[in-house]
Amino acid sequence: MNLDDVYQELILDHYKSPRCRGVLLNPDKKIDLTNPLCGDQISLTLKFSGDTIAEIAFDGHGCSISQATASIMAELLRGRTKDEARRLSGLFRGMIKSQVEGDQLNDLGDALALEGVKRHSARIKCALLAWDCIDRGLEEAGTSVSLRDEMPK
Secondary structure, rough: OOHHHHHHHHHHHHHOOOOOOOOOOOOOOEEEEOOOOOEEEEEEEEEEOOOEEEEEEEEEEOHHHHHHHHHHHHHHHHHOHHHHHHHHHHHHHHOOOOOOOOHHHHHHHHHHHHHHHHHHHHHOOOOOOOOHHHHHHHHHHHHOHHHHHHOOO
């Protein structure tokens, strides 16, 4: 069994048995996005504890890539800070657009299984839909204040 087969099995596993699937009650943020090209739909709900994504859940329908990506992303980001989630989103986008390669992608965990999507341009939007949701949710939730911003001028 080669690495592509292992990745394909992981994607199918997340599609058939999604993690973090559902809807959070009283979320801090709810983002609904649709890919108009194919009809994939993701509804992402988030609860924050300070600067941390305390709970994350998704619901929706669509192809195996969009739904597996949402499952993988939600599992990866639960418990992460907003800044870390932004960094991982940037890494994922860089990977899918062939702009980032190598060891720095190791932080993506199971999301590395989706690297092969970049060879299928029609599927890239499917893989990015859940990440578009988290980016919008983080943007709406606001940016944390960095230590640099708190220093006297």
